[in-house]
Amino acid sequence: xxxxxxxxxxKINLSTNLSKIQxxxxxxxxxxxxxxxxxETWRISNKQKLSSLLEYQxxxxxxxxxxxxxxxxxxxxxxxxxxxxxxxxxxxxWQIKELNTKEINFLIEEKIINNNSEPTWTNxxxxxxxxxxxxxxxxxxxxxxxxxQIFCNxxxxxxxxxxxxxxxxxxxxxxxxxVNLGDxxxxxxxxxxxxxxxxxxxxxxxxxxxxGTSNLLNSLDVVQKIGSNYKLSTIQMQYDFARFEVxxxxxxxxGHTTIRGMQVSNDNEQIGTYTKVVFNGPKGYLDQLxxxxxxxxxxxxxxxxxxxxxxxxKTDAAQLSRNLLLSNTAKIDTKPQLxxxxxxxxxxxxxxxxxxxxxxxxxxxxxxxxxxxxSKLQLKSYYKEIIxxxxxxxxGLELLNHLIN
Amino acid sequence: xxxxxxxxxxxxxxxxxxxxxxxxxxxxxxxxxxxPGEIHAIMGRNGCGKSTLSKIIAGHPAYKINQGSITFxxxxxxxxxxxxxxxxxxxxxxxxxxxxxGVSNLEFxxxxxxxxxxxxxxxxxxxxxxxxxxxxxxxxxxxxxxxxNRSINQGFSGGEKKRNEILQMxxxxxxxxxxxxxxxxxxxxALRIVASGIKKIANKENGIILITxxxxxxxxxxxxxxxxxxxxxxxxxxxxKLALELEKNGxxxxxxxxxxx
Numbered sequence: 001x002x003x004x005x006x007x008x009x010x011k012i013n014l015s016t017n018l019s020k021i022q023x024x025x026x027x028x029x030x031x032x033x034x035x036x037x038x039x040e041t042w043r044i045s046n047k048q049k050l051s052s053l054l055e056y057q058x059x060x061x062x063x064x065x066x067x068x069x070x071x072x073x074x075x076x077x078x079x080x081x082x083x084x085x086x087x088x089x090x091x092x093x094w095q096i097k098e099l100n101t102k103e104i105n106f107l108i109e110e111k112i113i114n115n116n117s118e119p120t121w122t123n124x125x126x127x128x129x130x131x132x133x134x135x136x137x138x139x140x141x142x143x144x145x146x147x148x149q150i151f152c153n154x155x156x157x158x159x160x161x162x163x164x165x166x167x168x169x170x171x172x173x174x175x176x177x178x179v180n181l182g183d184x185x186x187x188x189x190x191x192x193x194x195x196x197x198x199x200x201x202x203x204x205x206x207x208x209x210x211x212g213t214s215n216l217l218n219s220l221d222v223v224q225k226i227g228s229n230y231k232l233s234t235i236q237m238q239y240d241f242a243r244f245e246v247x248x249x250x251x252x253x254x255g256h257t258t259i260r261g262m263q264v265s266n267d268n269e270q271i272g273t274y275t276k277v278v279f280n281g282p283k284g285y286l287d288q289l290x291x292x293x294x295x296x297x298x299x300x301x302x303x304x305x306x307x308x309x310x311x312x313x314k315t316d317a318a319q320l321s322r323n324l325l326l327s328n329t330a331k332i333d334t335k336p337q338l339x340x341x342x343x344x345x346x347x348x349x350x351x352x353x354x355x356x357x358x359x360x361x362x363x364x365x366x367x368x369x370x371x372x373x374x375s376k377l378q379l380k381s382y383y384k385e386i387i388x389x390x391x392x393x394x395x396g397l398e399l400l401n402h403l404i405n
Numbered sequence: 406x407x408x409x410x411x412x413x414x415x416x417x418x419x420x421x422x423x424x425x426x427x428x429x430x431x432x433x434x435x436x437x438x439x440x441p442g443e444i445h446a447i448m449g450r451n452g453c454g455k456s457t458l459s460k461i462i463a464g465h466p467a468y469k470i471n472q473g474s475i476t477f478x479x480x481x482x483x484x485x486x487x488x489x490x491x492x493x494x495x496x497x498x499x500x501x502x503x504x505x506x507g508v509s510n511l512e513f514x515x516x517x518x519x520x521x522x523x524x525x526x527x528x529x530x531x532x533x534x535x536x537x538x539x540x541x542x543x544x545x546x547x548x549x550x551x552x553x554n555r556s557i558n559q560g561f562s563g564g565e566k567k568r569n570e571i572l573q574m575x576x577x578x579x580x581x582x583x584x585x586x587x588x589x590x591x592x593x594x595a596l597r598i599v600a601s602g603i604k605k606i607a608n609k610e611n612g613i614i615l616i617t618x619x620x621x622x623x624x625x626x627x628x629x630x631x632x633x634x635x636x637x638x639x640x641x642x643x644x645x646k647l648a649l650e651l652e653k654n655g656x657x658x659x660x661x662x663x664x665x666x
Contacts, residue, residue, distance in 0.1 A: 357505075358466075358467075359503050360503055360505045362465055362466065362487060362503075363499065363502070363503040363505065363557075364505070364508075364513065364517075365464075365486070365487040365488045365491070366463050366464075366465075366487050366488075366490075366491050366496075366497050366499075367488075367491055367513070367517035367520075367573060367577065368488050368491040368492040368517050368520035368521050368524070368577070369488055369513075369516055369517060369520060370486075370488050370520075371486075371488070373516060373520075377505075377508050377512070377513065377516070378505070378507075378508065380507075380508070381505070381506065381507025381508045381556070382507065384507060385507065
């Protein structure tokens with residue numbers, strides 16, 4: 001595995017400013033180069049596909065992504081992670097400011113080095129590799145902020161690594177669409193950290209679209225302060241191997257979190273979403289829906305946990321995993337979990353796995369729709385709920401047609 | 406038995422049909438012939454095979470024809486898929502219209518209408534043209550346009566679902582329509598609206614099969630023939646007086662007839 005050899009054989013060209021973090025992460029990886037197979041969240045991951053993901057040449061250059069029209073918004077401010085230019089966008093009532101290296105180092109060190117919990121393998125890999133050019137930190141504050149789009153991509157035959165840091169200031173409301181694109185035969189490692197200050201609000205869309213043979217390791221870590229509102233809407237598909245790890249920490253409780261996620265796997269792909277929502281204070285709220293759709297011989301995984309410790313009284317959390325099997329050879333693993341210590345909470349979770357409904361199909365066929373047209377209409381309805389919740393997107397219908405066809 | 410009209414090619418001819426589902430034989434030799442312009446009513450106890458007959462004609466994949474033939478406009482349709490039958494002009498109004506969450510009623514109706522129009526070699530309708538057509542047809546069943554923006558049948562009352570079926574029938578302009586207990590679950594006003602819609606769609610070129618338990622629908626729509634079904638067979642055929650006789654004597658009378666036959 002070229003990437004692991006690159007790290008373990010100490011070939012990394014350490015970035016002077018990031019050397020402490022890189023050294024820390026690389027030394028951890030030298031001890032444990034690959035995720036432990038007994039680890040619960042890696043247990044059913046396809047190891048062969050993970051090896052293939054790590055087989056590409058590491059590339060610290062950045063390339064302008066080729067963005068399809070249905071993923072671009074005319075009104076949004078567009079930022080490409082990897083463009084080295086410093087920026088500071090400012091209007092009378094708002095500001096989007098790029099963080100400097102010192103601020104970024106401080107934030108990542110807090111997450112990775114000075115943290116009681118062990119960093120994830122996905123983040124260790126990312127921070128061992130990311131160069132300063134591929135690291136973007138921004139602080140957003142004010143009112144009436146224009147919609148934002150942030151792009152990350154991986155280049156054909158290469159392994160690219162990017163890190164994004166977002167600080168949303170108190171009482172600031174932001175609509176952001178993150179678009180991750182993968183060329184064929186490429187791998188992208190992306191780690192995103194979000195800090196939502198008191199009463200801040202982020203409507204966050206994440207669309208990850210590969211090219212069939214692309215790979216993705218996507219880690220999203222969100223800290224919510226009291227009174228903050230975080231809404232995450234995601235779609236991931238067209239990857240040979242994709243893994244989306246989402247960690248949300250309502251650090252003081254009293255936050256509002258909504259998650260709408262969807263993953264689609266075809267051919268022999270393996271696509272997985274692993275979410276963990278922790279309530280570290282009372283009166284937190286979560287409404288989570290994850291949809292999976294598995295076709296051909298693909299494998300779809302959802303592993304979602306909700307942690308409600310003793311100090312998280314009056315938590316109100318609901319999690320639902322809805323899955324649709326489109327072939328007899330596809331496989332879906334879903335594991336919604338609750339870990340509750342507090343005794344005055346309202347928590348529920350559930351999972352359904354179904355196939356396309358035969359009565360519904362016959363009803364539509366009896367009106368002249370072919371089997372394929374009827375299936376497509378049913379699938380459209382399955383996608384639509386998630387696409388409708390994605391912010392900033394102006395051509396939702398065009399995206400829907402692209403995904404269906 | 407049913408007396409055939411002469412000089413016309415039958416629209417639908419069902420001959421000695423035996424049909425089953427999951428190895429259970431339900432239809433045991435059914436014969437019906439529908440000529441253009443005719444309205445037939447089929448009555449009978451629950452479980453006698455009325456709905457199975459309607460599903461067999463529409464091509465439901467869960468039912469198997471073991472013997473006999475179904476000919477539509479002179480062509481054997483036994484091997485046609487449900488959508489091919491629908492496009493060629495066979496319509497089934499469901500006893501329990503299916504709710505399909507998330508699928509827009511409007512989009513579904515447009516795709517279905519265009520599938521039929523394409524078969525008829527008519528120009529397919531774009532969104533705006535379809536909107537004009539559907540508004541005109543909504544009048545027939547006194548439905549509000551807002552229903553079209555909902556998911557198919559989701560959140561509809563029993564009456565609204567049945568009106569939606571008749572709306573579909575009006576849009577698809579079928580040559581044979583089988584309406585399976587379209588009157589069930591309707592209050593008096595809704596029944597009149599639905600019946601009035603059906604009467605406006607009925608013409609000299611098409612044929613209608615009304616499956617019903619009650620005379621009250623037949624008070625609104627006068628059938629040319631009434632068939633009584635029992636135990637997977639048609640045991641008696643007559644004119645509209647037969648429905649009145651059935652209403653008067655109840656199904657015990659048909660049980661006796663069944664034993665006699």
